[in-house]
Amino acid sequence: xxxxxxxxxxxxxxxxxxxxxxxxxxxxxxxxxxxxxxxxxxxxxxxxxxxxxxxxxxxxxxxxxxxxxxxxxxxxxxxxxxxxxxxxxxxxxxxxxxxxxxxxxxxxxxxxxxxxxxxxxxxxxxxxxxxxxxxxxxxxxxxxxxxxxxxxxxxxxxxxxxxxxxxxxxxxxxxxxxxxxxxxxxxxxxxxxxxxxxxxxxxxxxxxxxxxxxxxxxxxxxxxxxxxxxxxxxxxxxxxxxxxxxxxxxxxxxxxxxxxxxx
Numbered sequence: 001x002x003x004x005x006x007x008x009x010x011x012x013x014x015x016x017x018x019x020x021x022x023x024x025x026x027x028x029x030x031x032x033x034x035x036x037x038x039x040x041x042x043x044x045x046x047x048x049x050x051x052x053x054x055x056x057x058x059x060x061x062x063x064x065x066x067x068x069x070x071x072x073x074x075x076x077x078x079x080x081x082x083x084x085x086x087x088x089x090x091x092x093x094x095x096x097x098x099x100x101x102x103x104x105x106x107x108x109x110x111x112x113x114x115x116x117x118x119x120x121x122x123x124x125x126x127x128x129x130x131x132x133x134x135x136x137x138x139x140x141x142x143x144x145x146x147x148x149x150x151x152x153x154x155x156x157x158x159x160x161x162x163x164x165x166x167x168x169x170x171x172x173x174x175x176x177x178x179x180x181x182x183x184x185x186x187x188x189x190x191x192x193x194x195x196x197x198x199x200x201x202x203x204x205x206x207x208x209x210x211x212x213x214x215x216x217x218x219x220x221x222x223x224x225x226x227x228x229x230x231x232x233x234x235x236x237x238x239x240x241x242x243x244x245x246x247x248x249x250x251x252x253x254x255x256x257x258x259x260x261x262x263x
């Protein structure tokens with residue numbers, strides 16, 4: 001039930017969805033005796049959409065998450081293992097074109113390749129199943145091995161976990177799979193914006209990891225980067241809001257150790 005709600009309610013709570021719904025409701029009310037209220041709702045929707053798309057609100061919300069965990073310090077020594085969270089391989093397109101299609105910025109894939117070459121003795125686990133609402137798509141992990149071939153990484157060096165559908169399941173299934181021993185050091189590779197929720201999930205299942213954030217969208221100082229286009233600004237706002245909503249939902253339902261985990 002949680003998985004279904006996370007895929008539906010989260011979408012309905014995105015700023016763009018709420019603001020468009022507000023505007024449409026206002027337009028409908030204009031044809032009724034509540035015309036004045038409808039005009040006010042439509043105007044409010046337009047103004048708020050402009051703020052979300054043209055003002056770097058999403059940048060600020062993203063930076064608050066991305067700056068939570070610093071880049072990993074390699075001076076700590078070689079890790080025993082590396083957990084790479086899925087989310088960057090477009091499984092449906094990969095199946096359609098019969099080759100791995102990497103979406104997003106590809107930061108997790110690049111980091112996996114870099115770490116695999118830098119630490120050939122470390123165990124690597126790629127965790128990512130079918131995250132679609134109805135479970136009708138191929139698992140993301142199914143397309144990792146062909147990608148490893150092109151990156152020059154031996155398949156035997158990477159274990160795949162293809163059942164998980166969300167971050168909480170990533171943590172639970174990864175722990176069951178690798179059975180980390182006391183004293184082992186494991187890196188967790190995921191997007192910087194997603195790292196607080198991911199760390200919280202791994203801590204909740206008792207899997208102690210070291211954060212290896214990638215794919216930053218904001219700079220270290222959190223400088224205001226004004227959107228180059230309305231669509232990009234709104235997308236950034238939605239992505240940041242989605243992560244904050246996820247943090248709250250995971251915390252309320254006991255899937256993360258804290259609302260906003262820190263190092």
